[in-house]
Structures are given as structure tokens and as C-alpha cells.
Amino acid sequence: MAEVHAEAVHRHPAPQGFIRRYIFSLDHKVIGIQYWFLALFSVFVGLLLSILIRVHLAWPQAHIPLLDKLSPVGAPHGQITPEYYLALLTMHGTIMVFFVLTTAPQGGFGNFALPIQIGAEDMAFPRLNMLSFWTTFVALMVLMATFFITDGPPISGWTAYPPLSAVGGSSGPGEAMGQNLWVISIALFCVASMLGALNFIATTLDLRARGLSMMRLPLTCWSWFITAVLSLLSFAVLLAAGALLLLDRIGGTSFFIPGGLIVSDKIINHSGGSPLLWQHLFWFFGHPEVYIAILPGMGATSHILSTFARKPIFGYKAMVAAMGAIGFLGFMVWGHHMFVSGMSPYSAFAFSVLTMAIAVPSAIKTFNWLGTILGGKLRFPTPMLFALGFVSLFVTGGLSGIFLGQPAIDIFFHDTYFVLAHFHMIMGVAAIFGIFAGTYFWFPKMFGRMMNETLGKIHFAVTFAGVYAIFMPMHFLGLVGHPRRYSEISGFEFLKPLAGLHEFISIAAFITGAVQLVFLFNVFWSIFKGKKAPANPWEATTLEWTVSSPPPHDNFAGKHPVVYHGAYEFGVPGAEKDYIMQDSPEKVAADH
Amino acid sequence: MALLLAVIIALMTLVSVGLFAAHVWWLPAVISTHGPAVDRQIVLTMYITGAIFVLAQLALAYLLWKHRDRGDGTRAQFFHGNNKLEAIWTIAATVLFIGLNLMGYRVWAGLHFMGAEPGATQIEVWGQQFAWYFRYPGPDGKFGPTHVEKVDDATANYLGLDRDHDADSKDDIVTSTLAIPVNHPVQLILRSKDVTHSFFVRELRFKQDLVPGMIIPVHFTATQTGRYEIACAELCGLGHYKMRAFLQVMTEEDYQKWLQNMAAAQ
Numbered sequence: 001m002a003e004v005h006a007e008a009v010h011r012h013p014a015p016q017g018f019i020r021r022y023i024f025s026l027d028h029k030v031i032g033i034q035y036w037f038l039a040l041f042s043v044f045v046g047l048l049l050s051i052l053i054r055v056h057l058a059w060p061q062a063h064i065p066l067l068d069k070l071s072p073v074g075a076p077h078g079q080i081t082p083e084y085y086l087a088l089l090t091m092h093g094t095i096m097v098f099f100v101l102t103t104a105p106q107g108g109f110g111n112f113a114l115p116i117q118i119g120a121e122d123m124a125f126p127r128l129n130m131l132s133f134w135t136t137f138v139a140l141m142v143l144m145a146t147f148f149i150t151d152g153p154p155i156s157g158w159t160a161y162p163p164l165s166a167v168g169g170s171s172g173p174g175e176a177m178g179q180n181l182w183v184i185s186i187a188l189f190c191v192a193s194m195l196g197a198l199n200f201i202a203t204t205l206d207l208r209a210r211g212l213s214m215m216r217l218p219l220t221c222w223s224w225f226i227t228a229v230l231s232l233l234s235f236a237v238l239l240a241a242g243a244l245l246l247l248d249r250i251g252g253t254s255f256f257i258p259g260g261l262i263v264s265d266k267i268i269n270h271s272g273g274s275p276l277l278w279q280h281l282f283w284f285f286g287h288p289e290v291y292i293a294i295l296p297g298m299g300a301t302s303h304i305l306s307t308f309a310r311k312p313i314f315g316y317k318a319m320v321a322a323m324g325a326i327g328f329l330g331f332m333v334w335g336h337h338m339f340v341s342g343m344s345p346y347s348a349f350a351f352s353v354l355t356m357a358i359a360v361p362s363a364i365k366t367f368n369w370l371g372t373i374l375g376g377k378l379r380f381p382t383p384m385l386f387a388l389g390f391v392s393l394f395v396t397g398g399l400s401g402i403f404l405g406q407p408a409i410d411i412f413f414h415d416t417y418f419v420l421a422h423f424h425m426i427m428g429v430a431a432i433f434g435i436f437a438g439t440y441f442w443f444p445k446m447f448g449r450m451m452n453e454t455l456g457k458i459h460f461a462v463t464f465a466g467v468y469a470i471f472m473p474m475h476f477l478g479l480v481g482h483p484r485r486y487s488e489i490s491g492f493e494f495l496k497p498l499a500g501l502h503e504f505i506s507i508a509a510f511i512t513g514a515v516q517l518v519f520l521f522n523v524f525w526s527i528f529k530g531k532k533a534p535a536n537p538w539e540a541t542t543l544e545w546t547v548s549s550p551p552p553h554d555n556f557a558g559k560h561p562v563v564y565h566g567a568y569e570f571g572v573p574g575a576e577k578d579y580i581m582q583d584s585p586e587k588v589a590a591d592h
Numbered sequence: 593m594a595l596l597l598a599v600i601i602a603l604m605t606l607v608s609v610g611l612f613a614a615h616v617w618w619l620p621a622v623i624s625t626h627g628p629a630v631d632r633q634i635v636l637t638m639y640i641t642g643a644i645f646v647l648a649q650l651a652l653a654y655l656l657w658k659h660r661d662r663g664d665g666t667r668a669q670f671f672h673g674n675n676k677l678e679a680i681w682t683i684a685a686t687v688l689f690i691g692l693n694l695m696g697y698r699v700w701a702g703l704h705f706m707g708a709e710p711g712a713t714q715i716e717v718w719g720q721q722f723a724w725y726f727r728y729p730g731p732d733g734k735f736g737p738t739h740v741e742k743v744d745d746a747t748a749n750y751l752g753l754d755r756d757h758d759a760d761s762k763d764d765i766v767t768s769t770l771a772i773p774v775n776h777p778v779q780l781i782l783r784s785k786d787v788t789h790s791f792f793v794r795e796l797r798f799k800q801d802l803v804p805g806m807i808i809p810v811h812f813t814a815t816q817t818g819r820y821e822i823a824c825a826e827l828c829g830l831g832h833y834k835m836r837a838f839l840q841v842m843t844e845e846d847y848q849k850w851l852q853n854m855a856a857a858q
Contacts, residue, residue, distance in 0.1 A: 083830035157827050163804055164787040164829060171721070171787055172829040258805025260740045262752075263786040264721065267740055275788055275803055309659070315673035340790065342803040345704035349697070356689040363685040364678065370651055371677075375669030377661040380593045388656055392601055395648045399641040402689065408699040409634055411799050412619070415790060415825040457593060461600070468604045476617035481794035485827045491834030492821055494620070494794065501617070571668035578667050 012126055014553040024134075026126035027553065031133050032112030033446055038137060039104035039435070042095050044520070045144075049092040051513050056080045056088075058499075058506035060488045073173075074152045083173045085487035086155035090174075091146070093158030094182065098189050099140055101431050102289070105296030106231070107136065107196060109438045110224040112446060114200065116544040117218050119209025119561040119583075121554045124202035128195050135192035143185035146178045154179040157485060159286070162256035162278050163263070166248045167270075170263045183246045190239035193231050200228035209543070211563035215320070216582070218542050218567040219313065222320050223299025226327045227292050233331070234288035241281035248273070279341055283334035291330040293427050294394075295323060297434020298365060301387045303567070304437055305369055307540045308384035309376030310578050312568040315368040322361035322368075329358045339407045340414050348407045355405035362398050366391065377571070377578075381538070382456030386437035389464045390430050396468075397426030400475065415485075418478025421471050429467045436460075436519070443523075444537050448550045449530030455522040459515055466512030473505050541581050542567050598657040605649040609642060620794050623816040623841065626699055627797040633696040640692060703798075708779035708811035713772060716781045718751060719789030719802040722831030724822060725750045728765040728851065735781075736761025743785070750785075765854045771840040773847040774817050782808040790826035793839050801826055814841045 015021045025031060055062055063078040074084030111129065115122050123129050146153035154174045156165040160182065169176035204225045208217075217225075244255040248270070256278045259271025306313040313319060335343060335351030369391050378384070400422040403409050413419060436459075443451050477498060482489075489495035489502070536545040543561055544551070561583045569580040572588050580586050611617075622628055659668075716727040716735060729735050736758040743752035753761040772778045782791060784802040792799040800810050824835035842850060 081830075082833060086827070086830060086832075155830065161788055161827070164827070167787075261786055261804055262740050262743050265743075265745065274805065276806075309668060310661075311668040312670070312672045314671075315678055318673065318678050340799050341801050342806050342808050345700065348700065348704075352693055353690060356693040357686075359689045360682060360685045364682055366648060367677075367681050368673070370648075370655060371673070373652075373655045373659060375671070376659045377666070377668040378594065378656060378659050379661055380597075385593070385597065388597060388652070391652055392649060395645065395652075399645055402641050402692070403634070403637050406633065406637065406693055406696045408630055408696040408703075409637065411700075411703075412630060412634070412794070412797050414799055415792075461596065464597075465600055465604070468608075472604070472608050476611065479619055480617050481620065481792075481823075483792065483823055483825045486833035487830075488833050491836055492823060494821055498617075571670045573667075573670055 012122065024130060026122070026130055028111050028115050028123045028126065028129060029446070029551065031129050032108055032110070034133050035103050035107035035111060035136070036109070036439075036446075038133075038140065039100050039108055040523070042099035042103070042140065043432075044516075046092055046096040046100060047513055047516060049088050049095070051509065052080065053085070053088050053092060054506040054509045056085055056487065057489075058503045060490070070147070071152060073150060080487075082487040083155055084152065086157070086172075086485065087153040087174050087178070089485060090155055090157050090182075091143075091153045094143065094186075096428065097158055097289070097293070098186070099136075099143075100435075101293035101427060102189075102193065103136060104435045105293065105300075105431070105438070106200070106224060106227050107133065108435075109220075109300065109442060110200060110227075110296060113442060113544055114203060114221055114224050115207070116547065116551060116555050117221055117542050118204065118207060118212055119543050119556065119563065120203065120207035121556070123199050124206055125199050128199050132192045132196040132199070135188055135195070139185045139188035139192065142181055142188065146174070146181045149177050149181075151176055151178055154182045159282060160245070160278075162245065162248065162273075162275050163258075163261060163268075166245060166256050167261070167263055167268050168249060170266050170268075180246070180249060183242050183249070187239055187242045187246070190235040190242065193235045194239075197228040197232040197235070200224055201232070204228075209561045209563050212582075215317070216563060216566045218299075219302040219316070219319055219323075220296070220299040222323055223295045226323050227295045230288045230292050230295075230327050230330065234285040234292070237281055238285035241278060241285070244281075245278065276338075276341060276343060279338055280334070280343075283337045284331075286337065287334040288327075288330045290423070290427060291326055293431045294434070295326065297390060297431045297437075298323065300434050300438045300441070301369065301390045302365075302372070303542075304383050304387040304441055305372045305391075306568045306570060307538055308379045308381065308387075309373050310379070310570045311372060311376040312570055313368070314371030314374070315364075316566065316568065318364055319368055322364045325361040326358060329354060329361070333358060336405055336410075339410045345407075352405055352407055355401075359398070359402060359405075362394075366395060366398075381440070382451070382453060382460060383437045383441035383538075385457065385460040385464075386433045386440060389460065390433040390437060393425055393430040393433060393467070396472075397422060397424075397430055400425065412481070413478055415483055416478040417474045417482045417484065420484060421474035421478060424471045424474070429471065436463075439523075441538070442544075443526065444533035444549050445544055446550060447527050447530070448533050449526050450533050450537060451526045451530060452522050455518055459519045459522065462515040463512055466508055466515065469508035470505055470512060473501050477501060539577075539579050541565075541569060541579050543582055546581060546583055594657050594660040598653040601649050601653040605646055605653075609646060612638065612642065622797060623795040623814055623818070623820070624797055625813040625815055626702055627795075629699045630797040633699065636695070637692060640688065703810070703812070708809070709777040712777035712779040712811055714779050714781065715770065715772070716783060717770065717791055717802065718783050718785060719791070719824065719828070719835075720750070720785040721787065721829045722824075722835040724768065724770070724835070724837035726767050726770045726837075727751060728767070728854070730763030730765055730855065732760060732763055734760040736764050763855070765851065765858055767854050769838050769840055770822065771842055771847055771850050772814060773844045774814055774841050776844070777811060777813045779809055779811045782810065787828050788826050789824050789828050789835070792823045792825035793820055794823075795820050796839075799825055817841045817843060
């Protein structure tokens with residue numbers, strides 16, 4: 001019985017002292033906020049890197065002030081060298097994908113809200129939770145260290161394809177110590193993620209309050225649960241791949257390095273390995289990873305749209321099934337990153353059909369979001385704006401995938417800016433909007449204060465218009481055939497006419513980047529000076545809104561909530577208010 | 593706020609569609625036999641995704657504006673879903689996306705399920721950090737063996753040929769331009785000396801990675817003479833952005849003359 005488990009497994013007394021309360025805390029709420037701050041730090045580092053990238057692409061000869069102090073080798077006189085450009089994009093991708101998109105949605109909001117949404121006092125394994133966070137923190141420090149070593153960060157992209165990433169310093173600057181530190185950082189991150197995933201799965205299955213069946217769970221909880229299953233299985237493979245890569249680099253093995261290579265006039269003393277093996281292992285992880293990045297955003301969007309449309313989510317069962325299908329199919333499509341890699345063209349056919357299949361549950365979710373708004377009574381606080389923005393961006397980003405999933409078309413678009421447009425729209429924007437939506441939504445519960453609405457609306461409007469101005473033009477660069485990861489367009493005649501478009505994108509990026517400072521200011525100002533938040537400022541229905549903002553240490557002040565309804569009973573005819581809390585005994589005809 | 597958001601979405605949709613439709617930035621002219629089929633598939637996909645894009649974005653904009661709370665005290669309509677509609681759009685999406693995908697298969701099959709036509713011109717393509725080299729087999733029609741320990745860029749022995757001891761290597765022609773005859777099937781054999789590269793010629797609508805340790809045959813037929821840029825399309829190191837060579841599509845006559853000149857210069 002859920003109640004018995006809840007008492008025995010995870011009760012821990014309220015901590016004393018600064019270190020126990022805020023640093024080495026066992027409390028899922030503190031750990032969730034720690035993950036969230038780690039992601040906040042990381043996203044500003046990643047943003048700064050992207051600004052440097054955009055400056056270089058628009059004005060390759062620019063002297064950037066202070067950059068020569070940070071990296072005298074990579075940017076002498078402040079001018080970004082081609083190798084430093086590659087280091088910047090490697091670190092941008094690595095930091096954003098891992099330390100932002102794989103921390104905030106799951107480790108951040110999942111940790112903070114899951115236990116309260118299911119009526120539990122904490123996660124199933126609080127000590128494991130604390131270990132997961134601090135391991136992630138160490139992983140980030142190891143990665144950041146690469147900025148400060150002489151040869152700088154690795155230059156092989158966040159995808160680190162061997163032999164470029166495997167043969168060591170001869171293949172390029174940053175490929176010696178920089179790449180080693182990168183592998184170690186990612187391996188630590190894998191371990192942290194897997195431990196966290198175990199915690200989420202055990203918590204969701206075991207610690208639900210009485211009356212909270214799986215089919216009454218908020219869609220946020222379903223998204224964190226499915227994401228955890230994906231994390232457990234996929235990060236295990238990345239960890240293995242990373243171990244093999246490290247062994248090739250420092251252990252003399254040849255998992256990924258074939259014989260007969262000569263790099264920079266040096267004959268490479270390895271043989272028998274396959275570069276494609278890395279690609280298969282990496283993308284077997286890499287594809288589920290992008291669903292790990294987006295599923296929590298989908299859960300939050302569903303939750304927030306229903307809340308502020310004052311209407312039940314349209315098609316709850318279909319939404320659960322669609323997330324499950326996306327998670328399951330997500331393991332079967334990795335080869336669509338490898339259509340022109342040299343792998344069997346027959347497998348390309350299989351991967352392609354499965355990739356198209358994934359578009360179906362994605363379409364179902366989109367229809368259901370529109371169905372949720374249809375007939376609603378919409379309110380537009382900032383979290384709702386970001387949730388609506390998520391829907392728009394998900395549609396745009398998802399549709400470019402329809403091109404890339406067809407091998408005959410991918411033969412042109414692979415490794416061009418069309419791919420950059422696709423994954424930035426869907427990850428770099430839609431998933432980030434999920435994080436913003438979650439932030440504005442749960443901030444009152446996390447910090448006991450409201451964020452400023454005017455600043456929030458400014459942040460939303462400029463960011464939403466800005467990201468379209470940045471990433472829509474990248475489709476056009478792709479149509480012309482502009483390859484990825486080119487530090488300059490000066491090497492090719494066909495690229496030179498695109499200089500104007502690059503400048504446009506860069507200026508849009510500077511404006512959009514600048515408005516993020518409004519968000520940053522809003523966060524820190526509101527933590528200290530924001531209006532005090534009531535228990536349920538949004539008139540939402542789930543259990544976290546039945547307790548104070550912020551909640552007491554054990555979430556429910558010793559009580560054990562009992563759940564009577566699903567999470568989306570809004571606008572019930574005949575009900576006293578236009579929403580019914582999940583723990584309210586008020587009867588609803590549609591209860592299941 | 594609802595109106596502002598709806599307007600931003602609508603504007604973004606219309607401007608984007610306009611820029612795509614007007615082909616302000618578009619695919620370059622096509623010069624291969626399989627290229628037009630690729631373009632037809634791209635255009636078809638663009639019509640379908642374009643229609644979905646416009647419908648979904650405008651529906652979102654309209655619905656969020658229409659259903660804004662005007663403060664009249666009424667409640668939202670109360671429904672949990674519609675199973676019939678779910679079934680309809682699930683089936684429609686499946687048929688549409690999978691159907692679209694299956695339509696593109698003939699091009700892929702032609703390029704990769706079948707080999708080059710017999711009599712195709714054989715040329716090896718070698719990628720290295722950061723240059724392309726091309727090898728023609730010469731009159732004997734055979735590519736001589738390569739020896740990594742004999743590679744010496746300084747003396748222009750890029751592939752490590754041993755012309756003194758390997759009979760088949762004697763007449764091999766190594767160049768830094770890829771010349772091919774027009775309207776004649778060509779088989780390229782892709783190899784890499786060091787890291788993964790990728791052979792990409794936009795106008796051919798063709799791309800294939802060069803993987804160290806693998807020997808990858810590909811084929812196509814060019815339909816127009818001219819000079820086209822070959823770009824590397826797989827991150828290979830700091831010189832990736834300038835790893836360029838030229839594809840010269842020539843008449844049969846010019847091609848033979850060029851081969852003779854190159855042979856003489858070896």
C-alpha cells in the first residue's frame with residue numbers, strides 16, 4: 001500500500017545548519033532548485049558561446065574584447081581562430097544538450113514537483129538524489145575546466161565522432177587533454193542520470209497517495225516517468241561508448257580506429273576498429289536523448305494549457321499513449337542520423353519508416369493541445385504564453401523533421417543548416433520554452449514569491465519573435481546547401497552570397513540573447529522582492545497547490561493526502577468553482 | 593496579449609511561407625539524372641508540410657484569440673476528448689506521413705540498392721585533412737595498391753603509391769580536380785586517409801561520407817558540363833570549412849584530352 005511505503009522509506013527530519021539545508025540537502029525541493037540553478041548557470045554559458053559563434057559567422061575578422069585574455073591561444077588579439085570556433089560550438093552543444101536540456105526539465109522540475117504532485121514526502125531515495133546532483137555538478141566542473149587548459153576544449157562537436165575524437169592531439173588542437181576531460185565529464189553525467197532515473201521510476205511506482213492511480217496522474221508525472229525510463233536505458237549505452245572511446249585514446253585499444261591511418265603525417269598505430277560503431281552507440285543514446293529533452297516540456301505544456309484554458313486536457317489517455325509511443329519508437333530511429341554514414345542503405349529504409357511513424361504520436365499531441373484550447377476560457381499569465389509558444393515552435397521544428405527523415409531528401413540536407421534549423425527549433429527553442437513555462441509556473445511554489453508579470457511578458461514577446469527570426473532563416477541557408485560547422489563562408493563561392501543572411505541571424509541573436517537578461521533580473525529580483533505567493537495563485541488542481549508556497553519540509557505537514565479525481569477537472573458543470581482540486585471529495589460525473 | 597500573440601504567430605507564418613514560396617533562397621540548378629526526382633520529393637514534402645504549418649499555426653492563433661476570457665463569468669466548455677476524432681486524425685497522419693516516405697524510395701533504391709551501370713567510369717576519391725585527391729586507374733583499368741608508410745605529401749605521393757614496384761600503380765593518375773565525362777555513368781570509390789569526411793556536390797544532389805577503414809562505391813550520372821564545388825560535409829578538423837575541390841563535368845572529347853594531360857604530368 002502506498003501509505004505504508006511512504007512512511008517507512010524516505011522520511012528524514014528537517015535539517016539544521018546552512019550546509020545541511022542548502023548545500024548537501026536530502027530534500028527533493030532543494031535538490032530540484034539546485035539542478036535548476038545549475039541549468040541556469042549553464043544556459044548563460046551556452047548562450048555566451050552562441051553569441052561568440054554568431055559574432056564570428058557574421059564578422060569573422062572581428063576583434064572581440066577580453067577574449068584574448070580568456071583564450072590567448074584560441075583567440076589571439078581577440079580574433080576567433082578556426083579551431084577555437086570549433087571548440088566554441090563543441091562546448092555550446094555539449095553544455096546545452098546535457099547541462100541545460102537534460103537537467104532543468106527532469107532534475108529540476110521533476111525533482112521539485114513530482115513527489116508533491118503524487119502526495120509523497122520526498123523521492124524514494126533521497127541520498128541517491130543528493131548524489132545524482134553533486135555528480136552532475138562535478139561533471140560540469142570537469143567540462144568547464146577545458147576552457148582553461150592550454151590547448152582548450154575539444155573540436156569534434158558534441159557528437160565526438162572518431163577517428164577525429166579518438167586519435168589524440170594529432171587530429172587537431174583540443175584533441176588531447178580537452179577531449180579526455182570531455183569524455184570523463186560525460187561519463188560522470190551518465191552515471192548521475194542513471195541514478196536519478198532509478199529514483200524517478202521507484203518514486204512514481206511506489207509512493208503515490210491513496211486514490212492516485214496511474215491514470216489519474218498529472219501529465220507532468222507521466223512525462224517524468226517515461227523520460228526516466230528512456231534515461232536509464234540510453235545513458236547506459238553512452239557510458240559504455242564513452243568508456244570505449246577513452247580506452248582508444250589512452251589505453252591503446254582500437255574499438256573505433258581502423259588500420260592504415262595517417263593523420264598529420266603521423267602513422268596511427270591502431271587497427272581493427274570501426275568509426276561507425278561509435279555512431280551507432282552514440283545515436284542509440286542520442287535519439288532517445290532528444291526525447292528526454294522534450295517530453296517533460298510536453299508534459300508541462302499539457303498541464304499548463306489545461307490549467308489556464310480552465311478546461312480538461314483533450315484526450316488524456318491519448319496523451320499518455322502518445323508519450324509512451326514517442327518514448328518506445330524513440331529507441332528505434334537512431335539510424336536516421338546516419339543515412340549517408342556508410343551504413344547499410346537497406347537499414348536506412350527501416351529507420352526512415354519508423355521515423356515517419358514517430359510523427360504520428362507527435363501530431364496527436366498537437367491536435368490535442370489545440371483541442372484543449374478549443375472552447376476554453378483562456379487566461380494569459382506568462383506560463384501560459386510560453387506553453388502556447390511551445391506548441392507553435394514544436395509544430396515548426398517537427399515539420400522540418402519530415403524532410404530529414406526521408407533518405408532521398410536527407411542526401412541533400414544532411415549536415416547542412418537545415419538540420420541546425422530543425423534541432424534548434426525543437427530543442428533549442430521548444431524545449432527551452434518548456435523550461436521557461438515550468439519556471440514561471442512553479443516559481444511561486446519554489447520560492448514563495450511571484451515573478452513580475454510585466455517583465456515576463458516582455459521576455460516572452462521578444463524571445464518568441466526573436467527565435468523565429470534566428471532559426472527560420474537557417475532553413476534557407478540549408479536549401480542553398482550551406483554545410484554545418486563551417487567557421488567561415490570564405491572558402492566557397494556558393495556561400496559568399498549568404499553573408500547578409502548570416503548578419504541578420506546574428507543581430508536577431510544578439511537582441512534575443514539580451515532580453516534573457518530581463519528574465520535573469522526577474523528571477524533574482526523576485527526571489528528577494530517578489531510579492532508573497534499564496535498556496536494556489538493559478539487556481540490549479542494538482543496536489544502541490546494544496547500546500548503553502550513554499551511547502552513545509554515534509555510537503556504535507558504530516559498529513560497523507562487522498563486523491564479523488566484526475567488532474568484536469570476544470571469547468572465542471574454544476575461545481576462550486578471552475579476547478580476541482582484532486583484531493584477534493586466533491587463528486588464529478590466523469591471520475592474514473 | 594492574446595491579440596498580440598495571435599498576430600505575431602500569423603505574421604511569422606505568412607512571412608515564412610512567402611519567403612519559401614518565392615524561392616528567395618533555393619536549391620541550386622540540378623545536374624544529375626537522379627536529381628530531378630529528389631527535387632520533386634522535396635517540393636512535394638514542402639507543399640504538404642507547408643499546408644500543415646499554415647493550418648496548425650493559424651488554428652493556434654485563431655483559437656487562442658477567440659477563446660480568451662473576456663471576463664463575462666461564463667465557464668469553458670466541458671469535454672474530455674473525442675475518440676472518433678482521435679481515431680480519424682491518427683489514421684490520417686499515419687497514411688500521410690508513411691505514404692509520403694514510401695514515395696521517395698525509388699530515388700534511394702536507384703542510388704544505393706543497385707550498383708553502377710556496367711562500363712561506368714571508375715574514379716577513386718580520397719579525403720584527408722584538408723584536401724581532396726582523385727585517382728584514375730589509367731589504361732590498365734586497375735588501381736594499384738596503396739601503402740601508408742609510403743605516403744609523403746611533401747613529394748606529392750598523397751596516396752602512398754609505389755610506382756617502381758607495383759605494376760598496377762604505374763599508370764595511375766592522381767589529381768586534385770575531379771573531372772568526369774557528361775552523360776556517362778560514373779562510379780566513385782570513396783576512401784579516407786585519416787578521419788571521416790563527406791563528399792557533397794549540391795548540384796548533383798549527392799552526398800556520401802568517406803569513412804576511414806571503409807571503401808564505399810557510389811554512382812551517378814552528370815547531365816550538364818561545367819565547374820561545381822565539392823564541399824566536405826562531415827566535421828574533420830580546423831580546416832573543414834575550406835576543404836574544397838572542383839568537379840569538372842566535360843564533354844567526352846575534353847575529358848579524354850584532360851586525362852592525357854594529367855597522365856603526362858604524373
